[in-house]
Amino acid sequence: MTDTEASPLSAADIEIVIIDDDEDVRINTSDLLSVEYQLISTYASPAALLKRLTVNQPMVILTDLRMPDADGFEFACQALKIDPDLPVILMTGYGDISIAVDAMKQGITDFVEKPFDTDYLLAAVQKAVDKRLHALNLLQAHQSLENGAAIEQVIVGQCQAIHRLRSDVLQFAPMDIPVMIYGDTGVGKELVARSLHRFSRRSSGRFVALNCAAIPEQLAEAELFGHAKGAFTDAGSARTGKLQHANGGTLFLDEIESLPLTTQAKLLRALSDQLITPLGSNQEIAIDCRVISATKDELRNNPAFRQDLFFRLQVAELRIPALKDREGDIQRLFEYYAHQQCDNFGTDYRLADSHTRQVLLQYSWPGNVRELINVATRYAIRGCRHIENAIELDTNNTFDVGAGESLKDMVQAYEEKLIRSKLAEHNGKVAAVLEDLCIERRTFNQKLNRYGINTQDYRD
Incomplete structure (x- = not known):
């Protein structure tokens, strides 16, 4: 088994669902099947089950055909619209056999006649379980291969x-459990959180x-x-909180260590009860979201962080190493992002030479991968030359980033600054600047017009 493959499902993972309005039938059938199966749930009506059905659940359903407030065959058709491969077994009376036979043509797995023949019932359920396990394990194998290839393009x-x-x-992604991510600033904690969401069953929901x-x-x-309208000053209208907004998806709490202690207590209560009460309201709202947290501090035995909340949030943990501890990856990551940025800017990519590689390895990367991406971006803008200047901008703090600036704004600001500095360096000689920046004259002229630069201003 490879690192990316999950353990195959077994009969112990399959939920057997029994639907019948007769309580004695539910109890007796459950007792009979409990000898072979661990997960058994019963319903007097299919309505509640229908609300929680999703595709590819590890489940086999036994439903009565005729119930006072429901039709078993109609329910089966609705369930099969949600998941066409879901095994459904009809439980029928003697007079309903012809209906059951017709139902099998519509996708019903099997039918058993009441009163049950014990051996036949067990054999029918076993056959349905085997069918479900085969389909889900095959799907899991395909997904493992696809996810393993996909995640290597995300976490490089x-x-x-x-x-x-x-x-x-x-x-951890498919387990739907809280995960705590540890790592220094800039190592990519949100990237990992998004990967947990992407490869989970909640991927179609929001990532908040x-x-x-x-x-x-x-x-x-x-x-x-x-909060409700008027809950506090400036609360001119009601607003949905992040826990509710992430319903059906994932809530990512970055720098969780900064959450005030009073809020930590209320968050713990909300996660325990799966209920929230907006500020200024008495209405309780059910929530259903997975919580992934991230921190750069150790939270175990941390006096500034509630330990009961810590244990609630850290069911599993992931630790991301600092870039300086990934010496073998520094060049690979730099090449990856530099090539990506060259594609974005429409410039030619040049493989890093030995000098560039040496500079990359000697640098301490205090800003981790986030800083490396910025350096790779500036390196790409410069035509994949002068790595010292690209890093020097970080160490000397000469590339100021305004709050709220987009990547496009930052790149253009740097591009203008670079062109002006090169014009000053070469005394306004355009040919020398073109050669230094590895840029075509037409593209260069377009950039001069964009930034309002006059080359005459830089000549002696």
Whole structure:
């Protein structure tokens, strides 16, 4: 088994669902099947079950055909619209056999006649379970191969720690459990959180990110739980909180260590009860979201963080190594992002030479992967030359980033600054600048017009 493959499902993972309005039938059938199967649930009507049905659930259904407030065959047809491969066995009386036979032509797996022949019932259920296991394990094998290839395009690197990280992400993603992600600033904690969401059963739902350090303490509760109109000053209208907004999806709480203690207590209660009460309201709202947290601090035995909340959030943990500890990946990551940025800017990519590789390895990368991406971007803008200048902008802090600036704004600001500096360096000699920047004259002229640069201003 490879690192990215999940353990195959077994009969112990299959839920046997029994639907019958007769309580004695539910009890007796459940007792009979409990000898072979661990997960058994019973319903007096199919309505509640229908609400929680999704595709590819590890489930086999036995439903009565005729019930006072429901039709078993009609329910089966609705269930098969949700998942055409879901095994459904009809339980019928003697007079309903012809209906059951016709139902099998519509996709029903089998039927059993009441009163039950014990051996026949067990054989029918076993056959349905085997069919479900075969289909789900085959699907899981295909998904493991696809996810393993896909995640290598998202979490890039070949060092042992990154191999383990990718394997753990694919293992934890489908489990629908809280995960705590540890790592320094800039290592890619949100990228890992998004990967957990992408490869989970909640991938069709929202991924909602909240940076706990970026919200004022007095607004933390309103951000998480929402608020009613007039709940506080400036609350001119009601607002949905992040926990409710992430229903059916994933809530990512970055820098969770910054959450105020009072808010931590209320978050713990909300996650325990799966209920929230917006500020200024008495209405309780059910929530259904997976919570992934991230921190750069150790939270175990941390006096600034509630330990009961810590244990609630850290069912599983992922640790992302600092870039300086991934020496074998530094060049690979730099080449990956530099090539990507060259494609974005329409410039030619040049493989890093030995000098560039040496500079990359000698640098300490205090900003981790986030800083490396910025350096690779500037390196690509410069025509894949002068790596020292690209890194020097970080170490000397000469490339100021304004709050709220987009990548496009930052790139254009740097591009203008670079062109002006090269014109000054070459005394306004355009040919020398073109050669230095590896850029065509037509493209260069377009950039001069865009930034309002006059080359005459730089001549002696």
